Amino acid sequence: MRKYTPDKVLVISDNxxxxxxxxxxxxxxxETDMHIFPVADAKALINPAEGNIYYVVNCSLPYLxxxxxxKELSENIAIKNMFNFGEQERKFDIKFYVMLAVLVIVIFLLRG
Structure with missing residues (x-):
């Protein structure tokens, strides 16, 4: 479930x-449900009646x-990252094998 802020985006496009x-x-x-707008492209206006902010974005249809x-790309990246969780740990880690070799050597020295 998505938590919404009291703020709104006012999108003015074409007509x-x-x-x-x-x-x-x-x-x-x-970020809204359907779009991600750069903050630099929005004008922030305070709504004193409701105590929130309206971000006004004046854009064309291609921009929208x-x-x-x-937005879709960011969601796809998030989903991909969920399925690739732990992939970094599965990669070859030389430090692990060095520590393992040291442990084996120490065990043989203590037994002998």
Whole structure:
């Protein structure tokens, strides 16, 4: 389940206006359910009546489609990373084998 902030994104594109809830925001991006917008492309306006912020994004349809592809790409990367969990540990680790060799040598020296 996704936790939403009280903030909204006001998307103005061509001849329509959409108000979308902000799912996540950081210093670089504003994320909604369908799009990721760069913070640099949005104008932040305070809504004193509700106590939240409206991020206004004035964009064309190709820009909006690109933001949607960016969102899909970030979700695909997250899913890929979930399935590749622990892949780093499976790679050849020379330190492990060196420590194993030292352990075997110590065992033989203590037995003899």
């Amino acid at each position: 329509k206006v959409e108000i979308l809830p902000v799912a996540k925001i950081d210093e670089e991006k504003i 489609q690109e933001c949607q592809r960016l």
